[in-house]
Amino acid sequence: MLGLVPSATLLGADGHAVTVEVHVTEGGLPSFSIVGLPDTSCREVRDRARAAIESSRLTWPVKRVTVNLAPPTVRKVGSGLDLAVAVALLVASGQLTAESVAGKAFLGELGLDGRVRPVPGTVCLTEVLGDAALVLPAESTEEARLAGDRVLHPVRSLGEVVACARGEEPWPTAGAAGPLPDPPPLPDLADVRGQPMARYALEVAAAGGHHLLMLGPPGAGKTMLASRLPSLLPPLSPAEAIETTRIHSAGGFGLPPGGLVRVPPFRAPHHGASSVALVGGGTSLMRPGEISAATNGVLFLDELAEFAPHVLDALRQPLEEGVVRVARAAATVAFPARFLLVAAMNPCPCGQGGQPGGCRCTEGARLRYQRRLSGPLLDRFDLRVEVQRPRPDDLFTSEPGEASSAVAERVLRAREQARSRGVRTNAELPAGRLDEVAPLDRAATDLLLSALRAGRLSARGLHRVRRVARTVADLAGHHGPIGAAHVALALSLRVDLTGATPHPESVAG
Amino acid sequence: MSGRARADLAALAALAGLPAMGPRRLLALLRDRRPVDAWALAVADDPATLRRALGGERDLATLARAWRAAADGVRPDALLRAHEAAGVAVLAHPSVLADPPATPGGPRYPQRLVDDPEPPAVLFARGGLVPDGPSVAVVGTRRCTGTGAGMARELGRELAAAGVHVVSGLALGIDGAAHRGALDARASHPEAAAPVGVVGSGLDVAYPARHRDLWEAVAAEGLLLGEAPLGARPAAWRFPCRNRLVAALADVVVVVESHVAGGSLHTVHEAIRRDVDVMVVPGSVRSPAAAGTNQLLAEGCPPVRDAGDVLVALGLVRGRRHRRVESRPAPGPDAAVVLDALGWEPATFEHLAVRCGLGLAELAVALEQLVADGWVSQHGGWYEQRASA
Numbered sequence: 001m002l003g004l005v006p007s008a009t010l011l012g013a014d015g016h017a018v019t020v021e022v023h024v025t026e027g028g029l030p031s032f033s034i035v036g037l038p039d040t041s042c043r044e045v046r047d048r049a050r051a052a053i054e055s056s057r058l059t060w061p062v063k064r065v066t067v068n069l070a071p072p073t074v075r076k077v078g079s080g081l082d083l084a085v086a087v088a089l090l091v092a093s094g095q096l097t098a099e100s101v102a103g104k105a106f107l108g109e110l111g112l113d114g115r116v117r118p119v120p121g122t123v124c125l126t127e128v129l130g131d132a133a134l135v136l137p138a139e140s141t142e143e144a145r146l147a148g149d150r151v152l153h154p155v156r157s158l159g160e161v162v163a164c165a166r167g168e169e170p171w172p173t174a175g176a177a178g179p180l181p182d183p184p185p186l187p188d189l190a191d192v193r194g195q196p197m198a199r200y201a202l203e204v205a206a207a208g209g210h211h212l213l214m215l216g217p218p219g220a221g222k223t224m225l226a227s228r229l230p231s232l233l234p235p236l237s238p239a240e241a242i243e244t245t246r247i248h249s250a251g252g253f254g255l256p257p258g259g260l261v262r263v264p265p266f267r268a269p270h271h272g273a274s275s276v277a278l279v280g281g282g283t284s285l286m287r288p289g290e291i292s293a294a295t296n297g298v299l300f301l302d303e304l305a306e307f308a309p310h311v312l313d314a315l316r317q318p319l320e321e322g323v324v325r326v327a328r329a330a331a332t333v334a335f336p337a338r339f340l341l342v343a344a345m346n347p348c349p350c351g352q353g354g355q356p357g358g359c360r361c362t363e364g365a366r367l368r369y370q371r372r373l374s375g376p377l378l379d380r381f382d383l384r385v386e387v388q389r390p391r392p393d394d395l396f397t398s399e400p401g402e403a404s405s406a407v408a409e410r411v412l413r414a415r416e417q418a419r420s421r422g423v424r425t426n427a428e429l430p431a432g433r434l435d436e437v438a439p440l441d442r443a444a445t446d447l448l449l450s451a452l453r454a455g456r457l458s459a460r461g462l463h464r465v466r467r468v469a470r471t472v473a474d475l476a477g478h479h480g481p482i483g484a485a486h487v488a489l490a491l492s493l494r495v496d497l498t499g500a501t502p503h504p505e506s507v508a509g
Numbered sequence: 510m511s512g513r514a515r516a517d518l519a520a521l522a523a524l525a526g527l528p529a530m531g532p533r534r535l536l537a538l539l540r541d542r543r544p545v546d547a548w549a550l551a552v553a554d555d556p557a558t559l560r561r562a563l564g565g566e567r568d569l570a571t572l573a574r575a576w577r578a579a580a581d582g583v584r585p586d587a588l589l590r591a592h593e594a595a596g597v598a599v600l601a602h603p604s605v606l607a608d609p610p611a612t613p614g615g616p617r618y619p620q621r622l623v624d625d626p627e628p629p630a631v632l633f634a635r636g637g638l639v640p641d642g643p644s645v646a647v648v649g650t651r652r653c654t655g656t657g658a659g660m661a662r663e664l665g666r667e668l669a670a671a672g673v674h675v676v677s678g679l680a681l682g683i684d685g686a687a688h689r690g691a692l693d694a695r696a697s698h699p700e701a702a703a704p705v706g707v708v709g710s711g712l713d714v715a716y717p718a719r720h721r722d723l724w725e726a727v728a729a730e731g732l733l734l735g736e737a738p739l740g741a742r743p744a745a746w747r748f749p750c751r752n753r754l755v756a757a758l759a760d761v762v763v764v765v766e767s768h769v770a771g772g773s774l775h776t777v778h779e780a781i782r783r784d785v786d787v788m789v790v791p792g793s794v795r796s797p798a799a800a801g802t803n804q805l806l807a808e809g810c811p812p813v814r815d816a817g818d819v820l821v822a823l824g825l826v827r828g829r830r831h832r833r834v835e836s837r838p839a840p841g842p843d844a845a846v847v848l849d850a851l852g853w854e855p856a857t858f859e860h861l862a863v864r865c866g867l868g869l870a871e872l873a874v875a876l877e878q879l880v881a882d883g884w885v886s887q888h889g890g891w892y893e894q895r896a897s898a
Contacts, residue, residue: 197859200869215890347889356654356855356891357766357798363651363681363717386857386890450881476870488873492858495890 001025003091003098006105007084008128009042009069009076010121012286012326012333013250015128020081021068022088030062036069039285042076049086051112056159061093075331077285079109080119083135086110086158087165100165104153105132107140114158121250123147123242133171135161141174142259143249146242180258186231190403191224194390198225201385201493203407206232207414208471209425211319211341211380213304215495216387217351222344223268225387226300229342230264231404233297234412240296243336247295251280251288265297267339271306275314279337281326286333291318294339304343305372312377315341319380341380344387345373382427382464383493414474426471431463438470443484451491465490517606519585520544521631522592522599524551526583526711526738527576532750535630537563539605552580591739592633597712599738600632616732625757626782629736635712636732637703643823644674644705646759646780648752648773649683649766654798654855655886655893657766658686660790663897664763665690667816669701671825674731676758678751679706679724681717683765683773688727695730703731705758709751710735710743734758749775756780761822763813765790767801774801786822788813793854837883843867843875848884848894855891 003022008015032046045067050060067085069076084106090096107125108116118137119125126134126147136144138154145152152174155161163169192199198214198221205212206229214222236244244261248254255261269278269290276282280289291299301307318324318337325334348366352358359366418426421437429437440448448465451457457465469482469490478486521544524535530551538547540562550558554577556569563569592599600618616634647664649657665675665687675691677684691704706727708716712735715721727733736750752772756762756779764787767773780787789810792799806812813819820826840848850856850865862872876892879885886893 194863195859196862196869197857352797355797356888356893357650357652357657357768357796359652360768360797384890386859388857388859390859390863447877451877454881456887472870484877485870485874488877489870491877492869492873495887 001092001094003088003093005084005088005091005101006129006132007081007107008105008125009074009080010078010124010250011075011331012280013121013124013246013288013292013335014333015121015124015126016074017128017130018074018076018081018084019070020084020088021070022085022092023066023068024061024089024092025064025066028064030064032065032067034067034069036067036072036076037074038069038076039078041078042069042081045079045082045085045110048079048082048110048112049089052082052086052110052114052158053089055112056114056157056162058090058095058158058162059093061089063093065089065092078119079117080107080121080125082110083108083116083158083161087161090162096162096165100167103132104135105129106135106161108135108137108155110158116155116157116161118143120252121246123246123249126150135171142177143245143255145174145177146245146259180260180262183256183263186263186404187224187227188231188404189228189407190401192221192228192401194401195221195225195387197385197492198387199401199407201383202226202229202232203411203475204468204471204493205229205340205342205383206407207411207425207475208382208418208468209340209427210382210468210471211427212343212383212385213378213381214342214344214385214387215347216344217346217389220387220389222387223300223302226268226298226302226342226344227266228404229298229300229340230266232408232411233264233340234408234415236262236264236296244293244296247288247292247335251293253293263297265294266300267291267294267297268300268302271301271303273307273311275308275311278311279314279318279324279326280335281328286326286328286331288335289324291315291324291337291339292335295336297339299339299341301341301343304345305369309372309374313374316374316376316380343381347386379460382468384495385493386495410475413477414471417474418471426467426474429467429470434463434466434470438466438473439481440466440469440487441481441483444469444482444487447484447487447491456496457491461494465494468493514606515589516586517544518599518601519589520548521601521605522588522633522738523580523583523585524548525631525633525736526588526741527551527579528744529572529575529746531746532627532629532736532753534563536627539630544601544605548585551576553577588738595713595739596635597739598634600634602628602630602632605630619734619758621758622754627753628757629754631736633712633735633738634732635728636730642672642674642702643760643825644676644702644758645819645823646676646755646762646776647683647687647765648677648755648762648776649764649802650768650771650773650798651680651682651684652768652798653682653686653766654792654796655888655895656853656855657683657790657792657798659886659896661686661765662690662693664765664790664813664816664819665704666693668819669694669704670698671816671820672700672702673820673823673825674702674705676705676707676755678748678755678776679708679720679727681719685720685723687765688723692723692726692730705731706733707751707754707758708733708735709737709747711737711739711741713739714742716743748772752776753779756785757783759785761786761788761819763788763790763819764802764805764810766792766796766798767805768798769800769804771801774805777805786811788819788822790814795854840879840882840884841875843871844879844884847872847875847879851885851892851894853894855893857890858892861892 116137118140122140122143126144133151135153141154153171164171322338324337350360469486472486556573661683669691694701715724762780789805
């Protein structure tokens with residue numbers, strides 16, 4: 001006897017339709033074999049399904065059982081096919097009729113007691129199931145709704161599935177989607193006292209999509225500042241929300257109440273992260289990494305210099321292309337990886353090296369520390385600011401901080417300006433168009449020329465400063481040619497890394 | 510020069526290049542021996558005889574082996590010829606070589622070092638005559654502030670212009686800035702005194718490499734001195750020895766900036782051993798780079814406010830305080846506010862924004878102008894006021 005049940009499996013962040021075929025025969029010794037490129041966790045379905053079937057007071061056929069997962073060329077990973085295998089087996093062994101499950105697809109992992117558990121990637125899996133009604137774990141209902149309108153049957157156990165299929169109970173249906181609950185409030189910029197330059201750097205980063213590097217001693221509030229960035233970014237568009245939700249769903253990064261990721265994500269992987277954890281991959285699972293989880297949001301790398309150099313170098317290609325391609329023997333998958341990179345580091349191992357004369361490190365130790373970061377990666381940071389602990393008296397004399405909502409409005413207007421130039425953000429402006437969209441007035445040109453002559457700026461840095469100056473002008477609501485004030489501010493937002501330039505007193509002339 | 514004296518000089522040069530051959534060991538080896546015999550003994554791998562020469566040192570067997578290995582392929586006469594070809598004079602202490610083969614017009618063994626409690630048995634020199642006349646060592650930390658570097662450069666310039674030889678170690682930071690100042694003075698007044706650079710490696714091994722241009726300039730304008738033969742790497746033990754020479758060559762040691770445990774405090778210690786006056790440039794009590802120097806002040810070293818204070822201590826002038834001519838364009842109204850808020854301690858853009866109450870854009874413009882006009886220096890996100898352009 002044969003049982004056929006549609007389901008789906010996940011590869012990277014894409015679902016692939018799978019037909020689970022189970023064949024049960026009397027001939028030969030009782031056995032259970034599973035074919036069609038299952039990985040280890042998928043192969044273990046045998047034990048889970050057997051226990052679940054017996055716990056549900058059904059019968060495990062003491063016969064020759066063959067499970068085929070079609071198409072056999074796609075690798076099947078994880079436990080999401082458990083429910084489909086169990087149902088197909090019940091059909092093949094005559095405990096359910098084929099008609100009772102016709103037109104239904106099944107997703108879910110089985111517990112030994114027969115309960116049905118959610119699996120990662122429900123959004124991506126649901127997308128590929130055509131117009132079949134979907135029987136799925138009750139916890140996954142909200143996620144599955146994001147993949148479009150279809151009939152959903154949320155269930156809690158295998159026993160419930162069998163009861164419905166036998167007509168003892170009606171199939172449960174998912175109620176109409178309620179309004180999405182409000183997302184929990186994001187950390188607000190108003191909490192930051194003083195630190196006007198760091199706040200402004202965040203605003204420019206959010207408005208222009210400029211990557212930001214914060215240099216400063218431990219305890220200067222770098223993490224606190226970075227975590228305020230999502231509250232400055234515009235809320236995700238519906239397409240962006242789905243894109244980020246798919247990644248979070250597929251990678252098991254957790255979804256907010258309501259299932260849809262609507263606020264820009266903030267990901268802060270620890271510096272011990274491996275390159276697979278950061279950019280994605282793995283031998284068979286092909287899981288998206290942190291940089292993809294940060295898509296349409298913020299990737300915060302604290303203690304940048306403590307990340308392994310090869311891990312950081314793996315960031316360069318996605319930073320360039322907005323997509324990360326992970327190639328393995330089994331398959332090649334592409335994940336979106338368009339994120340705002342914010343990094344923080346101490347200027348030197350002792351942490352005090354920013355302040356002139358403050359460092360306790362040897363020259364060699366400082367050089368080794370700075371060499372951990374490759375030039376090409378540092379070059380990606382349009383904004384580099386020194387963040388110092390605010391002095392206690394500054395904390396009390398300074399104005400209370402502006403709230404995120406006020407800053408976010410300016411950011412939104414600046415982003416609209418960028419869109420009118422045909423790019424998402426000013427950071428994407430091609431160098432060839434700068435003269436057209438970011439012309440400089442006389443004083444601004446003079447200022448840049450003197451910075452170039454003094455060696456404070458390189459030719460490549462020039463383009464980056466011009467893009468930042470464009471964002472600075474956009475934020476100020478300035479539409480004409482860029483002025484000296486905008487360029488001066490852009491230059492102040494680009495400190496050279498400590499020690500890169502000597503004191504003027506220690507050079508000839 | 511007699512062949513015998515030449516052979517001795519060559520042996521001295523070779524001895525000075527052996528690993529861990531500090532000045533004290535070298536003098537001990539040469540106490541009752543001619544340099545050629547000392548060389549033969551040093552490289553004979555004979556710990557027993559070495560023990561008699563060097564006294565109760567511990568691991569002499571290892572040392573003897575190391576010297577034996579290092580001597581492989583070293584031919585003293587060829588080494589001496591290499592020095593002559595490179596224009597490096599080899600100078601022997603008079604007690605080591607009674608009739609030193611003098612090159613007419615070239616450097617001679619400095620008189621100040623002849624009577625030193627721990628003189629170098631042999632010196633290597635590039636450049637002109639060993640200077641007569643007053644000399645002042647200007648030393649300090651490598652990790653200095655812009656203010657400290659500016660002060661060192663100013664002292665170097667004004668002391669050299671007043672005819673005082675500026676002695677220093679050619680290191681990064683204060684040392685280098687003092688030499689740059691002395692060279693500034695040489696460039697504008699031909700009668701300014703020549704700088705003296707004392708180094709801890711062979712005279713052809715510029716260390717730090719970033720200061721190669723400075724080495725060449727000091728050798729061209731003044732004198733470069735060291736205790737190591739050509740090719741010697743800058744071993745860590747050579748720097749304290751270098752510091753002792755800096756102190757021994759000076760009438761006054763001026764410390765511009767020093768952390769609480771800096772190498773310049775070693776120079777101070779050597780100066781005190783030799784009764785050389787130590788003077789100190791006061792720094793901000795909040796600056797870690799001035800913690801060591803302020804400690805010296807608290808212990809009673811006289812302060813240096815400008816080169817005039819040093820000249821008074823040298824007895825060259827009596828209470829003269831000159832007025833500086835300001836050549837920089839006067840700061841505009843915003844810039845004046847910023848300069849006032851900056852004061853004489855390093856500050857970040859953010860500190861200034863909070864202190865002077867200007868908008869970020871106005872502040873950025875004012876700072877760019879101040880940097881361009883030489884009022885302020887910018888270094889890794891920190892701004893510092895400059896005393897002179």
